Structures are given as C-alpha cells and as structure tokens.
Amino acid sequence: xGGDHGPPVVIPAVARAIASLPxxxxxxxxxxxxxxxxxxxxxxxxxxxxxxRHSDSVVAMDEKPAQALRRSKGTSMWNAVEAVREGQASAxxxxxxxxxxxxxxxxxxxxxxxxxxxxxxxxxxxxxxLTTFLDVGANVDCDAERLVEFAIMGEAFHRxxxxxxxxxxxxxxxxxxxxxxxxxVREAHRILRSGAFDLDYRGFVExxxxxxxxxDVIVTDGFTxxxxxxxxxxxxxxxxxxxxxxxxGDLGATLGAVLARPALRKFRxxxxxxxxAPLLGLNGIVLKCHGGATDRxxxxxxxVAVDLAQSDFAAEIERNLRRLxxxxxxxxxAGSDGTVRPTxxxxxxxx
Amino acid sequence: xGGDHGPPVVIPAVARAIASLPxxxxxxxxxxxxxxxxxxxxxxxxxxxxxxRHSDSVVAMDEKPAQALRRSKGTSMWNAVEAVREGQASAxxxxxxxxxxxxxxxxxxxxxxxxxxxxxxxxxxxxxxLTTFLDVGANVDCDAERLVEFAIMGEAFHRxxxxxxxxxxxxxxxxxxxxxxxxxVREAHRILRSGAFDLDYRGFVExxxxxxxxxDVIVTDGFTxxxxxxxxxxxxxxxxxxxxxxxxGDLGATLGAVLARPALRKFRxxxxxxxxAPLLGLNGIVLKCHGGATDRxxxxxxxVAVDLAQSDFAAEIERNLRRLxxxxxxxxxAGSDGTVRPTxxxxxxxx
Numbered sequence: 111x112g113g114d115h116g117p118p119v120v121i122p123a124v125a126r127a128i129a130s131l132p133x134x135x136x137x138x139x140x141x142x143x144x145x146x147x148x149x150x151x152x153x154x155x156x157x158x159x160x161x162x163r164h165s166d167s168v169v170a171m172d173e174k175p176a177q178a179l180r181r182s183k184g185t186s187m188w189n190a191v192e193a194v195r196e197g198q199a200s201a202x203x204x205x206x207x208x209x210x211x212x213x214x215x216x217x218x219x220x221x222x223x224x225x226x227x228x229x230x231x232x233x234x235x236x237x238x239x240l241t242t243f244l245d246v247g248a249n250v251d252c253d254a255e256r257l258v259e260f261a262i263m264g265e266a267f268h269r270x271x272x273x274x275x276x277x278x279x280x281x282x283x284x285x286x287x288x289x290x291x292x293x294x295v296r297e298a299h300r301i302l303r304s305g306a307f308d309l310d311y312r313g314f315v316e317x318x319x320x321x322x323x324x325x326d327v328i329v330t331d332g333f334t335x336x337x338x339x340x341x342x343x344x345x346x347x348x349x350x351x352x353x354x355x356x357x358x359g360d361l362g363a364t365l366g367a368v369l370a371r372p373a374l375r376k377f378r379x380x381x382x383x384x385x386x387a388p389l390l391g392l393n394g395i396v397l398k399c400h401g402g403a404t405d406r407x408x409x410x411x412x413x414v415a416v417d418l419a420q421s422d423f424a425a426e427i428e429r430n431l432r433r434l435x436x437x438x439x440x441x442x443x444a445g446s447d448g449t450v451r452p453t454x455x456x457x458x459x460x461x
Numbered sequence: 462x463g464g465d466h467g468p469p470v471v472i473p474a475v476a477r478a479i480a481s482l483p484x485x486x487x488x489x490x491x492x493x494x495x496x497x498x499x500x501x502x503x504x505x506x507x508x509x510x511x512x513x514r515h516s517d518s519v520v521a522m523d524e525k526p527a528q529a530l531r532r533s534k535g536t537s538m539w540n541a542v543e544a545v546r547e548g549q550a551s552a553x554x555x556x557x558x559x560x561x562x563x564x565x566x567x568x569x570x571x572x573x574x575x576x577x578x579x580x581x582x583x584x585x586x587x588x589x590x591l592t593t594f595l596d597v598g599a600n601v602d603c604d605a606e607r608l609v610e611f612a613i614m615g616e617a618f619h620r621x622x623x624x625x626x627x628x629x630x631x632x633x634x635x636x637x638x639x640x641x642x643x644x645x646v647r648e649a650h651r652i653l654r655s656g657a658f659d660l661d662y663r664g665f666v667e668x669x670x671x672x673x674x675x676x677d678v679i680v681t682d683g684f685t686x687x688x689x690x691x692x693x694x695x696x697x698x699x700x701x702x703x704x705x706x707x708x709x710g711d712l713g714a715t716l717g718a719v720l721a722r723p724a725l726r727k728f729r730x731x732x733x734x735x736x737x738a739p740l741l742g743l744n745g746i747v748l749k750c751h752g753g754a755t756d757r758x759x760x761x762x763x764x765v766a767v768d769l770a771q772s773d774f775a776a777e778i779e780r781n782l783r784r785l786x787x788x789x790x791x792x793x794x795a796g797s798d799g800t801v802r803p804t805x806x807x808x809x810x811x812x
Contacts, residue, residue: 318691338692344693360724
C-alpha cells in the first residue's frame with residue numbers, strides 16, 4: 111500500500127519479479143484486499159505465487175513516526191514486518207513512510223546491533239559500480255563501536271547485494287595530515303585495523319572518494335552521511351540543471367543536445383542511485399524502496415530482498431558482531447563511550 | 462613565491478590588478494628579489510606601485526606545517542604575514558602551503574575568535590551566485606560557540622566579498638523531523654535565533670541546500686564541512702567524466718558535443734568555485750589562493766583582499782563577537798562545552 115502510488119506500482123513489480131525469479135520465491139501482499147486483487151487481476155493472478163493478507167488500515171506517507179507507531183498494529187506495514195518476525199516471510203519490502211518503517215521494524219524485530227535505530231544505506235554510483243555508503247541519517251551521534259558495527263553490516267550487505275566476494279571497507283575522514291578527524295573516527299580506525307574481524311578494512315577515505323569507487327563500503331556517522339549524501343544529490347541536480355540551461359542557450363548548443371540526446375539519457379540513467387535501502391541492524395531483513403519508486407524500481411528492490419534472504423548475510427554479521435566486545439577491550443581499554451579525549455589530533459598516529 | 466608556479470603566476474596577476482585597481486592600492490612582494498624583479502621587468506616595472514621585500518628562504522608546498530613553522534621566520538610567507546601584523550600591509554595573499562599559512566598566521570596574528578585554527582571558507586556556486594560555506598576543514602571538533610563564531614565571521618566576509626548588504630545565514634543539519642542533529646547544532650541554533658547578534662539567521666538547512674542558494678552563508682563544523690565539500694567536488698568530477706564518456710560514445714553524440722562545445726565550456730566555467738579562501742578568525746586579513754591557481758585566479762584573490770581591506774569586515778565581526786558571552790549565558794546557562802547531552806534528539810524541540 112505504500113509509496114506515492116501503492117498497488118498500481120507494487121503489483122506490476124511483483125508480476126515482473128514472478129516472471130523472472132525462480133518458482134520458489136513467493137509473495138505475501140499486505141493491504142487492502144480489494145485494491146490488491148483488482149490490480150492483480152490485470153496480471154492474470156500471478157499463478158498462485160501470491161497470497162493477499164488483508165489489513166484495514168495503512169500508515170500514511172506523511173504521518174509522524176511516533177504517531178504512526180502508536181496506532182500501527184494491524185496496518186499493512188505492521189503486518190508485513192510481523193510476518194518476518196514470525197518466519198512467514200524471509201524479507202519485507204516497503205515503499206511507505208521511512209520513519210514509521212524504521213520505528214515499527216525496530217519494535218517488532220528488535221535491533222541485533224547496539225544502535226539507536228536501524229542504519230540507512232545508500233548506493234552511490236561510481237566508475238566501478240555501486241559504493242555502499244552508511245549511515246545516511248538514522249544514527250546521528252555515533253561512537254567508535256557503532257562505526258565498527260556499520261562496517262560489519264555494510265560489508266555483509268554489499269557482498270549479498272552486489273555479489274562481491276570480499277568487499278573492501280573504508281572509514282570516512284577529513285583530509286590533511288594535521289587534522290585526522292575526531293576521536294570516534296580514530297578509535298574506530300584502530301579497532302578495524304586490528305584484524306579482529308573477518309573483513310577487508312582499507313583505512314581512511316575522504317569525501318571525494320565516495321564517488322570514486324576506491325572501496326566498496328564507506329562508513330560514517332548518520333549526521334555526516336546524511337549531509338554528504340544530500341550535498342552530492344544537490345550538486346548533481348545543480349550540475350544537470352546548469353547543463354540543461356547551457357544546452358538550450360543557442361541554436362548550435364540546442365542542435366548538439368538533440369543529437370546527443372540518447373547519450374545524455376544513458377548518462378542520466380547511469381547517475382540514478384538505486385531506489386532501495388536496507389534497514390541494517392535488525393533481526394530480520396527489511397528493505398525500504400523510495401516513495402516515488404516506479405514499478406521497475408520496486409522489482410529491483412524485490413530482487414535485492416531475494417538476494418539478501420538467500421545469502422549468509424545475517425550469519426556473517428552475527429559472527430563479526432560477536433568479535434566486537436573483545437576487539438573493543440583490546441583496542442580501547444579506556445572504553446568507547448564516544449567522548450572526545452584530550453589527545454591532540456595532530457599528534458595521534460593513525461597509520 | 463607560493464603555489465605550483467610562483468612569480469610567473471603571481472607577477473602577471475599583480476600587473477593585471479594594478480591596471481584595474483585604484484592608484485592607492487600598492488603591493489609588497491615577498492620572496493626572491495632576482496626572480497621577482499626579472500618577472501616584473503616583463504610588465505614594465507608596475508609603475509612604482511610595487512615594492513620588493515627580499516627573503517632568502519621559502520616554505521615548500523609539501524612541507525609539514527609543524528616543520529615549516531619551526532624554520533618559518535624570515536621566509537617569504539612569514540614576512541608577508543608579519544607585514545600585516547606591523548600594519549605595513551592591509552592584507553596578505555598567498556598561494557603557498559595551506560597548513561603552513563594557517564600555522565604561521567595564527568602564530569603571528571593570533572586568533573580573534575576562540576578557535577583551534579583559522580576557519581577555512583569555500584565559495585559554492587549556486588543558481589543565485591556564490592554561497593559562503595564554512596568551516597571546510599580547519600576545526601574538526603566544534604561546540605555551539607564555535608559554530609556561532611563561524612556564522613558571525615562568514616556573514617561579515619560574505620558582505621565584504623560579495624557586496625550583499627544583509628547576507629542570510631543557515632546552520633547545516635540533517636533532515637527528518639525525528640533526528641534533528643546533535644546537541645552542538647541545536648544549541649548553536651538556539652543561540653543564533655535568540656536575536657542577540659546583528660545578522661539575519663534563517664535556521665537549519667540541509668545538505669542539498671548548499672548548492673541551492675537558499676541562504677548566503679552556511680555554517681557547519683570542519684569535519685562535516687570538509688566531507689561535504691569534497692563529496693560535492695567528487696560528485697561534480699564523476700558527473701563531468703561520465704558526461705564526457707557519454708558524449709564520445711557514438712557519432713551522433715560526438716557531433717552533438719562538438720556543436721555544443723561553447724555552451725559546455727561556459728557550463729564548465731560556471732561550475733568552477735572561486736580559487737580564494739579567507740582564513741577567518743585572525744587579527745588581520747590573510748587569503749589563501751589555490752596552489753594550482755592561474756594568474757587570473759590570483760588577480761581575483763587580490764581583488765577579494767582589497768574588498769576585505771576596504772570594508773568594515775573586522776569591526777563587524779568584533780561587534781558581534783562581543784555579544785557572544787552574554788548570548789551564551791542566556792541561551793545555554795549550563796555551559797557550551799561541546800559535550801553531547803543525554804537529551805534524546807527526537808524529543809528536543811528545535812523550532
């Protein structure tokens with residue numbers, strides 16, 4: 111029922127997924143039975159691989175998460191996540207209200223990692239494919255331990271979703287020698303490079319590495335990640351707008367733009383980030399699809415959900431998370447409470 | 462002597478500035494007398510508005526700031542900043558080693574604001590002109606008081622450099638209702654909106670507002686600012702590279718690109734941020750010009766220096782900074798020591 115369009119986008123996406131995915135992939139569709147059934151009828155009923163679970167109410171796109179949470183029991187969103195907890199579904203996919211989906215998922219599935227909220231992941235286009243970038247907004251204050259948790263979860267997600275056997279991981283920091291970031295980042299760096307975890311940690315990366323594809327997974331706190339993601343989106347929008355203006359400036363430019371149109375369209379598609387974001391750190395798989403997603407986007411989200419459900423994703427995360435307490439004890443015996451220590455940045459060796 | 466090219470870039474820039482600026486603008490050129498004089502001779506000696514101050518040594522572009530600082534006395538960079546302290550020069554402009562320039566300027570001129578280092582400013586192109594964005598890397602850990610100082614300094618700089626009588630100021634934060642940033646940002650917001658200062662504060666802005674021009678000045682800590690600036694630079698580089706690839710893909714696209722070339726060139730120029738950054742928070746005007754700056758870029762840096770020197774910039778900053786202690790006492794009586802308080806983000810009213 112979620113997203114800007116509801117069943118008219120979700121149902122065609124399910125129909126397309128059914129046509130291309132193996133026969134053992136089946137669907138529980140939560141929401142208004144009549145609306146779902148009538149849309150489903152247009153696709154020949156989806157061959158018995160779909161089951162409709164009626165719900166009387168839905169979470170509205172513009173509801174405040176706290177308010178949505180209070181009356182969420184029995185909504186289509188609640189039922190979809192509850193089905194994951196009960197083992198009836200291997201994963202939940204929603205294009206609905208992000209904040210409500212995070213709150214409901216946290217309440218029903220509980221966190222597996224020590225986070226305030228599930229971490230939000232963005233996939234950033236680079237010359238070498240997609241970079242997994244997290245957290246992009248859910249956990250604003252992050253100590254070193256949380257940053258390490260993001261690394262563990264992002265690495266496993268990248269392997270499952272992108273099929274990269276051994277993803278490389280970097281920690282976002284500022285550039286110059288004299289200012290190597292705050293204590294949380296340097297402490298997370300010490301813990302990650304200690305070799306305590308089964309992952310390929312490559313050290314610090316900088317803001318311009320996000321779109322460069324130097325590593326597969328880039329980790330940062332939710333404040334920096336949210337600002338960086340939106341700053342890049344804003345820059346991309348500004349540049350493409352300016353380009354459009356430039357290419358309609360005079361006859362030569364306009365004619366050039368017409369001739370180059372297929373190339374420019376391909377360029378635009380290439381720029382589009384994937385519309386799916388997993389909520390990481392939950393005991394269960396929940397994917398958020400962008401509210402404005404098209405049916406093709408939603409099909410893509412379903413494919414990622416299937417990839418995650420069929421992977422060792424959860425077990426890999428759990429194995430690495432179990433190594434965290436010992437790694438913390440060894441690498442930061444004074445505790446990792448996120449407070450800034452008086453050690454001056456310039457004097458702290460980091461490599 | 463600084464920058465990737467030294468006198469062959471700086472001297473033509475000075476010659477051009479002399480041709481276009483009023484006769485009372487004069488220059489002290491610090492560095493190797495022979496090298497400067499021989500370059501200067503190619504421009505007819507600059508009509509008596511130039512005085513060469515010889516120095517035997519220079520700060521190298523790749524020297525570590527701490528090392529450069531130790532042996533900096535008597536270098537051309539030291540002498541240029543020292544001339545500002547002595548009142549012989551109204552402003553210093555350098556294309557040299559940024560870290561060394563910051564360290565030397567701080568040592569000679571001392572900080573006027575309570576900052577670790579001078580704040581670094583970036584000018585971001587937007588549809589409505591340039592946005593002044595700070596701090597982009599110098600002060601990694603910032604409490605609320607420092608963020609307010611950035612607002613005060615950035616506002617005065619924007620007025621002097623851009624000629625906007627009453628610049629608007631925004632504070633960078635994350636987006637959603639449920640997560641309004643960490644305590645430092647919310648405390649700075651409370652102080653700025655209290656009306657204690659003579660500036661037009663407009664509240665929170667988000668990452669994608671940086672290139673949108675919604676406000677003239679955007680304030681953030683040096684960690685977030687550095688990451689956001691580099692993320693935007695990286696995104697712009699990625700996009701223009703992809704565009705180049707797309708436009709050489711087939712005959713139609715290539716022909717289109719040829720026809721659109723003047724428009725694309727204009728587009729590229731429009732994207733280029735200004736190569737000059739002031740070091741803010743010092744008792745004196747010091748401007749850093751990008752190491753790879755052309756002579757036209759350096760002329761532009763000189764013009765900004767003249768604008769700043771002829772403005773009320775320093776007095777305006779001082780007036781607002783004097784109001785800070787009282788504003789802090791009223792708006793955060795528990796102190797503004799930069800520690801994160803236990804108040805949960807979601808429950809803190811911010812508007």
